Amino acid sequence: MFKINDNFRNIGESYLFSDIARKVSHYLDENPDANIIRLGIGDVTLPLCATVVDTLISASREQAHSDTFQGYGPEQGHKFLRELIVRNDYASRGVSLDYDEIFISDGAKSDIANIGDILSADNLAAITDPVYPVYLDTNIMTGRPVHMLPCNEDNDFLPKLPVSVRPDIIYLCYPNNPTGVAMTYDELGEWVDYANHIGALILFDSAYEAYISDNDVPHSIFEIEGAKTCAIEFRSYSKTAGFTGLRCGYTVVPKELMSGNVKLNDLWRRRQSTKFNGASYVVQRAAAALYTDEGQRAIRQNIDYYMANAALLKNSLTNCGLRVYGGKNAPYLWVKAPDKLGSWNFFDILLKEANVVTTPGIGFGSQGEGYMRLTAFSTHESTKDAASRIHKLFNK
């Protein structure tokens, strides 16, 4: 008689964003004329830039002819894209990588979820609270023990090095989702030293690096001395270039990263060769187009657009007395609920009285209780409107 993976019984039945969708849909049933503004789920609104669309089209046309048709590609991604990444995302910042340390995938979410395949289920995983739920849920699914690192106003939302336990794996995401705070070189450097000292592996989610504006914030963990012996980095084109529907990201596994005499680069290559068949060719071509001057200009414009939203929200909400974190090096704002309101109460008030959909902080972990997350990914018009509605609601 077959048995299921019983660890699935330990995760909640539904996913945060489904709960939100249900609440919004229920509200709309009762208030069909409500003009809802969604600043909740982190999806982008700007379309793909012209050079990406043009490249998608030309790569699609190639597929109509035998002599240019592309079938199976390497599971680790096409070399043309891996080499562009090495040159533009790393060498440009003084980080030297070989192209085969880059693994292209259908997105950072898949990689950061699947990376657990190559790691023992006995490792203790340290995870920040609040956190992007994928880190936590994937570890619960594997039955891996988890130690939470609280991030709150007391520590400026930056986890402290653990003292009571010795984690084997450490998930770090900076600039952070959901709090929007970033780590400086020195702050991230402490974690790299710590990980090397205790033999821990850092899984570094760098999906928001393009939003960094401060000079003392690293874009890659590999800018930190010693990171290549203790870290894997995850990158995404989703928030940078609007690839949320197109699907492409990549993972960097340095060859120096070892467990005993085993290279993690070899393990991940084997995992991907066996369980994945490469990202779509036309999408990899589109990602490559981002490294042209035109592509880089378009990315810059998108990010400036969203960060103007972030600044507007931060300004407006701060002005009406709310405490607002993030929004400077990240497209997320972390807003403290007034009057000791709980997250879902705060969510309900914003939904019902301002018709603004947010993400309740509690959905990201117990330390998120009493907060809500706003994203900067809406249009200027909607963002301005939402900011003014929230301002009006609390500026009494």
Next chain:
Amino acid sequence: MFKINDNFRNIGESYLFSDIARKVSHYLDENPDANIIRLGIGDVTLPLCATVVDTLISASREQAHSDTFQGYGPEQGHKFLRELIVRNDYASRGVSLDYDEIFISDGAKSDIANIGDILSADNLAAITDPVYPVYLDTNIMTGRPVHMLPCNEDNDFLPKLPVSVRPDIIYLCYPNNPTGVAMTYDELGEWVDYANHIGALILFDSAYEAYISDNDVPHSIFEIEGAKTCAIEFRSYSKTAGFTGLRCGYTVVPKELMSGNVKLNDLWRRRQSTKFNGASYVVQRAAAALYTDEGQRAIRQNIDYYMANAALLKNSLTNCGLRVYGGKNAPYLWVKAPDKLGSWNFFDILLKEANVVTTPGIGFGSQGEGYMRLTAFSTHESTKDAASRIHKLFNK
């Protein structure tokens, strides 16, 4: 100190097709003028059909405008495609499914590899020998015990119901890769009855169903009475419509499929929501185009083209005295080596004396020793040329 998943030490260091590529590349280094024909790796050669390319292009153009831009889609796939599948791939064969029993992905390989996430590592997995290596390697990676079901000339390459053990999970792929043999309704029905009787789960890989020409061979396991309580089915657009580089497939998890009071449909939905972010929107649009009259005609033409290759190969090799299986309901031929040659010797002879690249049967398991696999996915010209070279070599 972090530990790796030690099960990775139990799988071979390299992948079958890498070994072949190395041998071919070595041969070409020494014989740079050799005119190599590749009938080894199962990649297609015909380009994408016009309607798929046109749809890729129009879906790409949508992405250039805010009002038609598509960001994150449902992790389980867009409803437009799931509904087309229900209607065209199942209802048309008398199988009734709801759209939410269909899960769209970036390919059948990912799904059949990842499905293990929802199953206990303690289950005993029965796997045919020879086999598509992914079934075996993914189970070894999880530390799941495996029982091999020998398939050879004695049983017409169809596994017998196990008597000495009671498997919990059973991998079946019919029409089969690599042997090319198919199961009739009655033969598959026996497995469905057996699985329901002992409470086993059948993982049914139906990637080659479009190649079926015999009327007594089921296209879906769900055409068999009782399959919905014991089976998950995997489908692919790769070999059907040339999507090997585009990446799209789907998995059917019926809601009737339970373990105790847990629906596997719920588990897989949760797995996919947590560890996957949906297949590329433009690719899902392209897959939907396959269900138009034009798309269906193009698929038919492709399959007829490849099956003409299979018939030509089968005919020519049989005529020179080789024993050839498959090639009737599948794009694969399973050829017995003459003179009790081993697989790799047979491979070497064909490479060096006919300049034809094949896949040695031993690469698919111990029962594949003494066989080689040929694919029908080359061009007519190359296939004809390869058939004639092999014919000349053995017709002495």
